[in-house]
Amino acid sequence: MRILVTGGAGYIGSHTARALLENGHKVWVLDNLSRGHKEAVQRTVGLDRLTIASLHDTDRLVQILTLQEIELVIHLAAFSLVGESQKQPEMYFRNNVGGSQSLISAMHQANVKKLIVSSTTAVYGTPSQMPITESFERAPVNQYGQTKLEMELSLEHAASQNDLAVVALRYFNAAGAHPNGDLGEDHDPETHLIPITLQVALGQREHLTIFGNDYATPDGTCVRDYVHVCDLAAAHICAMDVLRNGTVQYFNIGTGAGTSVSEVLDACRKVSGHPIPSVDGIRRSGDPDILYADNSKAVSELNWSPKYTSIEQIVETAWRWHSDSPNGYRSG
Template sequence: MAVLVTGGAGYIGSHTVAELIDAKEEVVVVDNLSQGHRQALLGGKLYVGDIRDADFMETVFKENDIESVIHFAAYSLVGESMQNPAKYYDNNVYGTQRLLEIMKKYGTKRIVFSSTAATYGEPQTVPIEETAPTQPTNTYGETKLSMEKMMKWFDAAHGIKYVALRYFNAAGAHHSGRIGEDHSPETHLVPLILQVPLGKREHVSIFGDDYPTEDGTCIRDYLHVSDLADAHLLALERLRSGGESSVYNLGSGKGFSVKEMIDVARKVTGHPIPAVLEPRRAGDPAVLIASSAKAKRELNWSPRRDNLEEIVESAWNWHRQHPDGFTE
């Protein structure tokens, strides 16, 4: 009996695969390698292909006894999603439809979904709870919400139980030092900051310092990527034990400002890391923090690696060893 991880060669997917391997699970990975990397996999059986390809997915399910799915495969660049919404609907929403259809055909009744707190849009209250209105402000968040809703109706019609995990920012790297964050293009704050001491860029940009926060810069929720991986395994165990479909927010319960993140990186790297102030970006809320009270209560999950300096240090250790990212 195997766990299928779609998008398992990506950043959070590969860390989840590593945790599954440590838990002695049989792991099958499907990834088209458009964003993922072969080197990011510490185990499992890799099938290179696209979840939208029915014949390909048929092969995966025929050759393996898939008892559960953890679904990461999706495009996730907010800006790109606004410029090319069709690409996001085709890959994210249609891809999920094809995945659920093959699960139905082969009787696979459990799926853990890597969703996003972008489903909430501009929050009315912070920290954000699962009962908050879902009003995405970009195509990416809208497609993820559509994927969640599709799972709800597949559950109602076919009994495929799901857990959707909504979170903001993953950071850090695996304790082994073998896998870390490598995106192209890179849009995440921690690796962008670390590109300065790596000599990849001259400075880091701060987009606005006049927000209603203590230091004027945006505050965001950061979680160590391995804590996120742990949450996916706990969600899978909940479904295996007969738990009902549900949605959970994952957060640290506290946020860090852009300036705080840069200061911590300066301390960790010993580099001055010049910062340049630039105009605000449209649609950037001042504060985004998720409440994970429900996840703590029902999944018994809480972040174990919540020291910001340790998170940044783990990322720095990986980037120093892999200054150009993965080679394949």
């Protein structure tokens, strides 16, 4: 299939682009490089398949969709830092909601009917029950989650109006790196637990701060569902088979298991062989105790299942990437 990946220069987008190529698809990337890396595109689809443009440039989107005869769009381009979204909500709404609406309009003009998008566990907010199923109420507790909810609502409207076929994958915590060691996580600022912890092992930070050790979890630290980025990428391939016109279908993409901050730290110590000192900090506001997915809908309907099922396996791939490329894509 001929596929356009928006945000294909980013962390999950680059792994998804590679997985698509490996499955025999023809892939183009659209990214404004505000948060992504040209090098990541060079290592996947190649720079001749990269359009450097913003989602807001609807005419440019129509042009590339038409020129390349795109059949399916995989839409990952967005801003995704919770803290930043609280400080700059307008910027988040403009990028994540306005950008998605521009894409929907361009697809309508170019008569492209298939769309797979990145949504997030943040749309659920802080559910009182675990595991989280797709039927849980959407009740985001931060602006980032709110923008993704608005995107989902825009898609529901567009699917019914334009006969669009949409799958929205609600990712849990993306983690790890490509096992080849040449693609990985490179965010500035980095806010994700595993890269930050490994930066201590690399001497780039003095210690890991654990934000709260009095949560209602077995070891007192927050529990999250870490899903390997290659497993996330594979979910997009599986989703291609279930697209149905006029509908938005939602799937949780997580392992179904929770791992605590302390367990992640232990895995990073073991894999890196570094003692990785930690200090206890205060809780961050709005951090739920436990979040993990019920992934049974993805398993049964998408025929998807995670290949990386232990946190150590995930950390091993991240460690390969971070130790080989301590400055991310700038390492060369």
